[in-house]
Amino acid sequence: MTQDVPEDDDLTCTQVVMLITDYLDDALPTTERALLDEHLADCDGCSAVLEQFRTTVAVTGTLAQDDVDRLDDTTREELLGVFRRWSADRPPA
Amino acid sequence: MxxxxxxxxxxxxxxxxxxxxxxxxxxxxxxxxxxxxxxxxxxxxxxxxxxxxxxxxxxxxxxxxxxxxxxxxxxxxxxxxxxxxxxxEARTVPFTSLGPADDGVAGFGPERFQGPDGEYPGHWTTPPTPWTEDPEASALAGETRAVVAQAVAALPESQRAVITLRDVDGWTGPEVAAALGISEGNQRVLLHRARAKVRLALDAHLTAGEGRAS
The missing domain is CATH 1.10.1740.10 (RNA polymerase sigma factor, region 2, helix turn helix motif)
Incomplete structure (x- = not known):
């Protein structure tokens, strides 16, 4: 048995690529996770894809820094107005 | 939670x-x-x-x-x-449906994998290579973020909602599934498709000029 010849229960690269989010979420059954780890140890292509997904997640996370969606003063006042009207209409507890 | x-x-x-x-x-x-x-x-x-x-x-x-x-x-x-x-506004699709499967395998075209007659079916024909540039490096960060923002904006609404809550706002899978009224499994399928498209956009951006997407 050599390392390079796939065995019957080995995962293919297409299977690995489809399972990367499950892998990152730790949502795979133990056996499948072990098979995937085994595949990654031998496959530079799939390891590169895993790393690229990790980077993608990290870069997507930086979108939270964009301030286009920050609360502006006008909107804050409008929403506080909504609250005051709601509060005034509320029957006393 | x-x-x-x-x-x-x-x-x-x-x-x-x-x-x-x-x-x-x-x-x-x-x-x-x-x-x-x-x-x-x-x-x-x-x-x-x-x-x-x-x-x-x-x-x-x-x-x-x-x-x-x-x-x-x-x-x-x-x-x-x-x-x-x-x-x-007449522009919605049923949220609970996953929509059609996207082309290729998580953004990789079918030609990237060996067919049933190949030596190792389902394995890479041309394996991807690691990105040589760090997209989080400061010089690239603004530009890269714009590429990612654009890719996220182009996603179907269900994928966009999931990737935004998971990867931008840092929610857990179960929490996203609960908020959107979908199963955890479907939540993960949508997330994977969304990430695959954003990865593809990043790949095109980072390998532009290198002649070949990784």
Missing amino acids: VMAGDAAVVEALRRGDEQAFAEVVERFHPMLRRIARGYVRTDEAVGDVVQETWIAVLRGIDRFEGRSSLRTWVVSILVNVARSLAVK
Whole structure:
């Protein structure tokens, strides 16, 4: 048995690529996770894809820094107005 | 998952505590706008969705039972508001359906894998190579973020909602599934498709000029 010849229960690269989010979420059954780890140890292509997904997640996370969606003063006042009207209409507890 | 302090915040809102409302609005606002953007087109409509959401939250505050976290509950209300507004704009697809499977394998074309007659079927023909540039490096960061923002904006609404909550706002899978009313499995399928498209956009951006996408 050599390392390079796939065995019957080995995962293919297409299977690995489809399972990367499950892998990152730790949502795979133990056996499948072990098979995937085994595949990654031998496959530079799939390891590169895993790393690229990790980077993608990290870069997507930086979108939270964009301030286009920050609360502006006008909107804050409008929403506080909504609250005051709601509060005034509320029957006393 | 109920956040520490949710019960106190809800109790304050019920009492009519304006400061508590101001704080919770401040905390949730950017996230609510990010999610609303996936459903409606214009900035104005996004503002309307967020405002309608807060009205619905206040009207329903006495019914909040704390079975989910406050933010999960608020986002589930926002999604309902946004979807009914999107229906009026006649641009919505059933959220619970996953939609057609995307072409290729998570963004990799079928030609990237060996066919059934290949030496190793299902394995790479041309394996991807690691990105040589670090997209998070400061010189690239602004440009890269714009590429990612554009890729996220181009996603179907269900994928966009999931990747925004998971990867931008850092929610857990179960929490996203609860807020969107989908199964955890479907949540992960949508997330994988979304990430695959963003990865593809990043790949095109990072390997531009190198002659070949990795």
